[in-house]
Amino acid sequence: MLSSCNGTKNKSNNEKTRDSIGVDLSVKSIQVERKHKIIHFESVNIDSIVGSYHVLYKTLDNGQIVTTYPITDGKGKDTVCYASQDVILTINKDGKDIILNRKIQRDDFRSFIPKNEISKYCISNFKITDVTATGIKFSINFCVPDTDVCYWFELIVSDNSDVKINEVIEKESDM
Amino acid sequence: MQVFTSVDPLAEKMPWNSPYVYCSNNPVNKIDPDGRLEWPVNRTYNGNGRRHENNWHAARPHGRLHKGVDVNHTGGGNTDQGAPIVATHNGTVTRVGHAGDGDGGGNRIKITSADGTVSTSYMHLDGTSSGLKVGSEIKEGQQIGTMGGSGANGQNAYTAHLHYEVSVDGTKINPANGANHLVDPQQIINSRTSTQQPEYSGGTLPEVTVVGQRPQATQRPLPQIPVTETRTPEIRPIQN
Numbered sequence: 001m002l003s004s005c006n007g008t009k010n011k012s013n014n015e016k017t018r019d020s021i022g023v024d025l026s027v028k029s030i031q032v033e034r035k036h037k038i039i040h041f042e043s044v045n046i047d048s049i050v051g052s053y054h055v056l057y058k059t060l061d062n063g064q065i066v067t068t069y070p071i072t073d074g075k076g077k078d079t080v081c082y083a084s085q086d087v088i089l090t091i092n093k094d095g096k097d098i099i100l101n102r103k104i105q106r107d108d109f110r111s112f113i114p115k116n117e118i119s120k121y122c123i124s125n126f127k128i129t130d131v132t133a134t135g136i137k138f139s140i141n142f143c144v145p146d147t148d149v150c151y152w153f154e155l156i157v158s159d160n161s162d163v164k165i166n167e168v169i170e171k172e173s174d175m
Numbered sequence: 176m177q178v179f180t181s182v183d184p185l186a187e188k189m190p191w192n193s194p195y196v197y198c199s200n201n202p203v204n205k206i207d208p209d210g211r212l213e214w215p216v217n218r219t220y221n222g223n224g225r226r227h228e229n230n231w232h233a234a235r236p237h238g239r240l241h242k243g244v245d246v247n248h249t250g251g252g253n254t255d256q257g258a259p260i261v262a263t264h265n266g267t268v269t270r271v272g273h274a275g276d277g278d279g280g281g282n283r284i285k286i287t288s289a290d291g292t293v294s295t296s297y298m299h300l301d302g303t304s305s306g307l308k309v310g311s312e313i314k315e316g317q318q319i320g321t322m323g324g325s326g327a328n329g330q331n332a333y334t335a336h337l338h339y340e341v342s343v344d345g346t347k348i349n350p351a352n353g354a355n356h357l358v359d360p361q362q363i364i365n366s367r368t369s370t371q372q373p374e375y376s377g378g379t380l381p382e383v384t385v386v387g388q389r390p391q392a393t394q395r396p397l398p399q400i401p402v403t404e405t406r407t408p409e410i411r412p413i414q415n
Contacts, residue, residue, distance in 0.1 A: 039251035039252060040252075041252050041334070042252060042253060069229070070226040070227060070228045070229060071226055071227050071228075071229045071355070072224055072225075072226040072249060073218065073224055073225045073355055074224065074355055075224070075355075076355065078226065078249075080249075082251070124334055125332055125333070129328075141332070141333075143333060143334065144228075145251075145334060146334050147228050147230055147233075147241075147245040147333075147336065148241075148245065148279070148298075148299065148326075148333050148336070149230060149233055149235050149245075150235075150236075150333065151236050169236075169237065170327060171277060171327055172239065172279050173272075173279045173280030173283065173298055173338075174278060175270055175272070175278075175280055175285050175296040175340070
């Protein structure tokens, strides 16, 4: 049984021909496709003034899908598809754009998230955390959807338009 | 009104309900086929079923492991924010924490059984039920808070879900138990209680067979007893 989140049909191997009457167990003559509804996160659209900074950001679906396989009560293993999002960020200070419609996306964090893991994560939270004398700080995390299995980062945008990313080690609960 | 056809096995845990009442007369949102609760959330919320992410010991950044399972409802995103969170066993609140205090669990509650051997933790709550504090007595099925995504830095650090942990004898165990079940902490508590302290409700005591070995007597040195040497008088034949 094939399962697809992207709505495209899974091609069956029709081109293969057989000239014997033996049963070829490796080829399924009928492949059942189960389409899954794609869940979209709520879009965020923020327009805020913090200190001398005018910050605008919004989230947009980027066309990528993140898939999870939870256990649903009474149904067993399920497949759930989430639409992944990017953040579009604009920062203005004293009438001058420091950053204009800069896309913050998962690929910007490839140096922190292992290559074979990154497709499991999507942006879960993005918010302004602090303003300093030389820039503005944001918190951003990438999580496996509906879990607290996450990478946390601090994103610092300086007045000279430099963008710096620091990983933050989230303190585990002591309970 | 929905009823059990016999007395609820956990009826005495909820004396405010009739022992025949099923799911607190709320069968649309709750299910309790055997009178025991294993899920910390109701069966449905806003028409969405419940699920867990099956992520016990999932790899987390920097070699850490996920020490519980994440539970939520099937609507996705934050559609389950505010869903009731219920205690899965009787006990006492032993920890309460709040979002923004630096702990990754956000708004959180820990409940420990009376004998101290079983505890459960409920994290990332949107809010905790009013009046709950360390020492509060909790009954199985009692609502203790609502589902949220709180974390170390405040509310909405995560997509709404419940991080749920179960500890037995101080060791965290996998709360998931097969495809459609979670571990039932109250059953663990009950099984231990019945083993340690059989209930006696009057009447004839049950016959008890004890199987075991008589304890070995310890090998102690015999005490030294002073013995006075006595002489046996010499016996001589009488000569006539």
